[in-house]
Amino acid sequence: MLKKGNKLYSIFTGACPKCHHERMYINNNAYVLSETLKMHERCSHCQTKYKIEPSFFYGSMYVSYAIGIVFAAAAFIISFVFFESGPNIAFASIVVTLIVLLPIILRLSRNIWINIFMNYDKRILKEQANRND
Numbered sequence: 001m002l003k004k005g006n007k008l009y010s011i012f013t014g015a016c017p018k019c020h021h022e023r024m025y026i027n028n029n030a031y032v033l034s035e036t037l038k039m040h041e042r043c044s045h046c047q048t049k050y051k052i053e054p055s056f057f058y059g060s061m062y063v064s065y066a067i068g069i070v071f072a073a074a075a076f077i078i079s080f081v082f083f084e085s086g087p088n089i090a091f092a093s094i095v096v097t098l099i100v101l102l103p104i105i106l107r108l109s110r111n112i113w114i115n116i117f118m119n120y121d122k123r124i125l126k127e128q129a130n131r132n133d
């Protein structure tokens with residue numbers, strides 16, 4: 001499922017959406033909070049510019065909202081249904097989940113957002129191979 005050439009690969013690893021050859025983020029660890037959203041300007045492999053237009057990644061807010069709801073629902077179901085906790089604890093577990101997972105949610109939403117606008121391009125790999133011949 002997570003092979004190069006599949007959008008999910010780029011979404012879950014943060015790889016360049018066009019060539020899947022390198023990571024878009026300067027630091028691979030999302031929990032270094034000062035660098036969570038720091039990205040390279042271009043892919044050094046295929047020269048794709050990540051920020052297509054100014055404030056391009058503001059749109060990923062919509063995606064992060066949806067992902068947040070998914071995680072919040074999961075936290076609620078786990079604490080309320082499986083652990084049979086009361087509504088207060090279920091609510092607290094939602095808050096804690098969203099705070100702890102915030103860096104991951106932010107990156108996932110950026111990865112999904114950029115993958116809506118860019119597709120994997122097999123030709124880049126072929127061109128690269130031809131150039132090396």
Ligand SMILES: [Zn+2]
Binds near residue numbers: 017045046047
């Ligand atoms: Zn690339």
